[in-house]
Amino acid sequence: MNFFYFSSPSTFFRLAGRLAPAFFILAAVLAAAGLYVGLVQAPTDAVQGEVYRVIFIHVPAAWMSMFIYFVMACYGAMALTFNSRLSAMMARALAPTGAMFTFVALWTGAFWGRPTWGTYWVWDARITSELVLLFLYLGFIALSNAFEEPRRGDRAASLLSIIGIVNLPIIYFSVQWWNTLHQGSSIKLTGSSMHVTMLTAMLLMTFAAWMYAIAASLVRVRSVILERERRARWVRDLGRT
Amino acid sequence: MSGLAWAFSRDLTLAWRHPGEAMLTLAFFVLVASLFPLGIGADPQLLARVGPGVIWVCALLAAFLGLPSLFASDHADGTLEQMALSADPIAAWVSGKIAAHWLSTGLPLTLLSPLLGLQYGLPADALVTLGAALLLGTPVLSLLGAACAALTLGARGGGMLLALLALPLFVPVLVFGAGAAEATAAGLSASPHLSLLGAGLLVAAVSVPFAVGSAIRIALD
Numbered sequence: 296m297n298f299f300y301f302s303s304p305s306t307f308f309r310l311a312g313r314l315a316p317a318f319f320i321l322a323a324v325l326a327a328a329g330l331y332v333g334l335v336q337a338p339t340d341a342v343q344g345e346v347y348r349v350i351f352i353h354v355p356a357a358w359m360s361m362f363i364y365f366v367m368a369c370y371g372a373m374a375l376t377f378n379s380r381l382s383a384m385m386a387r388a389l390a391p392t393g394a395m396f397t398f399v400a401l402w403t404g405a406f407w408g409r410p411t412w413g414t415y416w417v418w419d420a421r422i423t424s425e426l427v428l429l430f431l432y433l434g435f436i437a438l439s440n441a442f443e444e445p446r447r448g449d450r451a452a453s454l455l456s457i458i459g460i461v462n463l464p465i466i467y468f469s470v471q472w473w474n475t476l477h478q479g480s481s482i483k484l485t486g487s488s489m490h491v492t493m494l495t496a497m498l499l500m501t502f503a504a505w506m507y508a509i510a511a512s513l514v515r516v517r518s519v520i521l522e523r524e525r526r527a528r529w530v531r532d533l534g535r536t
Numbered sequence: 537m538s539g540l541a542w543a544f545s546r547d548l549t550l551a552w553r554h555p556g557e558a559m560l561t562l563a564f565f566v567l568v569a570s571l572f573p574l575g576i577g578a579d580p581q582l583l584a585r586v587g588p589g590v591i592w593v594c595a596l597l598a599a600f601l602g603l604p605s606l607f608a609s610d611h612a613d614g615t616l617e618q619m620a621l622s623a624d625p626i627a628a629w630v631s632g633k634i635a636a637h638w639l640s641t642g643l644p645l646t647l648l649s650p651l652l653g654l655q656y657g658l659p660a661d662a663l664v665t666l667g668a669a670l671l672l673g674t675p676v677l678s679l680l681g682a683a684c685a686a687l688t689l690g691a692r693g694g695g696m697l698l699a700l701l702a703l704p705l706f707v708p709v710l711v712f713g714a715g716a717a718e719a720t721a722a723g724l725s726a727s728p729h730l731s732l733l734g735a736g737l738l739v740a741a742v743s744v745p746f747a748v749g750s751a752i753r754i755a756l757d
Contacts, residue, residue: 375750423707430704437700441691450754451687455701458683458747462705465736469708 302381304520305529311513318510322503329499337492349407350493355501357400359508360428361463363393367435368460371453381516383449384523386456387439388516392508394432401425424467431459445523539624543632551640557605558640565598565645569652580657587656588666588717592673594652595645596706599674602641603681603702604694606633611689611755620756626749634682634745642674662717665726669716672733673709679744680705686751708736 301307333351340347367389374383404422405415416422439452524530551558572590573583610616619629649670653663684702691697716729 427704427707430700434697434701434704437693437697438687438691441688441693441697443692447690447754447757450757451691451751454747454751454754455684455687458705461743462708465708466704469711469732 302379304381304384304524305527307381308517308520311517315510315513315517318506318513322506322510325499325503325506329496329503332492332499333496337496338490343411346407346410349403351496351500353400353403353407354497355504356396356403357425358501359504360393360397360400360425362505363389363396363508364428364431364456364463365460367393368456371456374449374453375457380446380449380523381520383446383453384516384519385512386435386453387449388512388519389508390432390436390439391515392511394429394436396504396508397425397429397432401429420467424463427466428463431463435459539619539622539629540632540635542624543619543629544636545632547633547636548639551636557602558644561598561602561641562644562648564601565594565648566652568597569594570655573656584657584659584721587653587658588662588721589714591649591652591656591666592670592710592714592717595649595670595674596677596703596710598645599641599677600681600699600702600706602637603685603698606637606682606685607689607752608685608694616752617756620752626752627745630682630748630752631741631745634678634748637682638675638678642670642678646670646674658717659721662720665720665730666717668730669713669726669733672730672737673713676709676733676737676740677706679740679748680709683744683747683751686748686755689752689755709733712736 301310329351333348337348339345367386370382370386370389373379374386401422404425408417409415435452435456438455439448442448442451521530569591572586576582576586607616610619620626622629646667650663650667653666658666681702684698684705687701688694688698712729712733716726716733719726719729
């Protein structure tokens, strides 16, 4: 099989159209299972009470916000090195989903912080670096739309995403040394300090968020492809049938 | 190497012939820094506490204001294209331009900062640290800012877009820079902050010119 077969926008358009519903269904099933385990089966937390259940949205959203930025920068690097149009379109399609997850992580964190820490917002390391990440996403989206020539926006935004990914760990560690209130991670590679049903629910929700991100970006990349290739013959043929 | 020296001396001559631009940057720096005591009250203890952070934010904004002019006029009259066609590697003359830009904006800000520190009632050793931190930090601002300025060449909504790109990238410099002076004021050693700033400067100096170079190539495509 030719690996680059799907790097052509017209073939990938059809592939994405077939894959997106499957990923949406997967996301819905996983989210239903995750919410059931998280809201019904998982025990009430001894210290925090019921409010801890926000983590079933908060932690997956925070993970996805960073992971999507990484994937976006990888597509950006591919767009610059191989000069492939589809990679830049994928980076562009991922950015709004990533920004959405970043915003959800901040928003749910604020609502968790109010009853637990007694405040909606603290200038703590993780929260601040998550906020900076949101601005990096917004900068990417703004830059990719700032040019008359869409290819120019693609390439400039791809380079920006690479500069951002180099800077992201620096921002993360700089604010970490600066000020910290946010608790450390409960899940480490060596084992987890969480109850097993809580962990199951969180992982289910993470995979649901992941599948949703794939599905949403596939749908979005389809509209980006249509917009870019609107003068191509295959798009006009699409409208005829 | 000749490209570096040539771009450096050319931009420095240009800045020297139009001293107004550098003066405006300095005036902005002093003006914004003197707005804070009016806004938050002139309590000497409060001012000494927030002084390093405020001076850093003002320096950051002042350094940011000079960025659009770094490549814009050369881009508009085609000089940038001619320079990109020259035999010298693009990263070389870009480094020269950035160095000249720092010398005409970052260095004056650094030299002026102890004066503002005095207005904020900072102790003498904190003034020294503030100056040292700005000396190490403002070149990083010029480098990172140059990358963003090159990315936004010819973009719609230039200034605001540049702010959205550059200011998040400036965060580490601000944290370590303001942290150095605050550590001194708290009686701690500032050397970890200054070392990190120095390390950041070295990494940025060798890597950012290449990023700026590819950004300029994208802009000229």
